[in-house]
Amino acid sequence: MNPSIIFDFDGTLAVGNGPVLAYARYAAEAAADDYLTRVAAELTIYDQGESRFRDGYDVVGTLAREDGVDEITLQAAYQHSRTHLGTDDAPVSPAPGLLDLLQSLDPGIRIILATNAPGEGIPALLESWGLTDRFAATHFTVGKPVGLEPILTAALADGPVLSIGDIFAFDLAPAQALGADTALVGATAHTSPASPTLRGATLADLAPDIHRWAASALGASASPLSTTPHHTSTER
Incomplete structure (x- = not known):
């Protein structure tokens, strides 16, 4: 699990x-x-x-x-x-707290990227941030919200899931509907009327809660009483 x-x-x-x-x-x-x-x-x-x-x-x-x-x-x-993503014409930065969060999470937690954006520029950015090897799977042009559902379903078959994003309707609503936990991050985190499991302005703000979620999820996955069917993923 x-x-x-x-x-x-x-x-x-x-x-x-x-x-x-x-x-x-x-x-x-x-x-x-x-x-x-x-x-x-x-x-x-x-x-x-x-x-x-x-x-x-x-x-x-x-x-x-x-x-x-x-x-x-x-x-x-x-x-x-x-x-031009990541160039001087279209600069971006890793979210505050991102690098520390991914480096400190237990390696038993699978990290998955699922975005509506095309793949141009994203792998190169992840590599420049030193994060390429931390992702077990990357999905581009997903077609959220509906396109996120099969990714969520496959992940949930393998254990607890936390979906993190800045747009509730696209990133979190499909997860909530399928029974996954959710974390809303970004400018609207504290003003949104939605009801995510967690919320915070930055990943750094959310990090303690994410670590608590991870510890609980790993504990639940290790429990001999777990009845969730095992799913072997072929994704890398």
């Missing part, structure tokens, strides 16, 4: 508005003159936990559509932001 922690990427493992602003700069070529100013204002509101938007990408895309920017242009703008 192997407990699993499933992490989202943008806003969870990686923080900073660099990729979002790269997306906005490209979209701005087809938007109104004050578009970037409005994007910056909304991002500030979002970072304060008071936004009507889902995340920074939602800010950029929604405001662009309101300016009449077409979907082909927006898709090209988004792809541009992903292609």
Whole structure:
């Protein structure tokens, strides 16, 4: 039996508005003159936990559509932001507390990445942060929320699961519905009306609770009374 922690990427493992602003700069070529100013204002509101938007990408895309920017242009703008992920054009940083958390978690906890983002740039970032070998599986272009369900189902067959992300509807609601534990992190963690198992502004804030969850999950997995069927994963 192997407990699993499933992490989202943008806003969870990686923080900073660099990729979002790269997306906005490209979209701005087809938007109104004050578009970037409005994007910056909304991002500030979002970072304060008071936004009507889902995340920074939602800010950029929604405001662009309101300016009449077409979907082909927006898709090209988004792809541009992903292609340049981690460069000077779209910088990001490991989330506060991430490196210490993953290095200190018991090796019996499987660490899984599941993101709606494409794979461009993410493996290279994880390698530069020294985290490549810590992930048992990585999943890109998942298609959350529905696309997260088979990943959760497979993990739950192998032990307790904690799903961690910054968008409750995408990252946590499917997990909660299947009986997994959840942790909401980021700007909306303390203002969201949702009911995750854990919540905190940063992974550093959540680390003590995550360690307690891991210890409990490992204890439950080791219990001879456990009746959860064993599932052998072929993922790496």
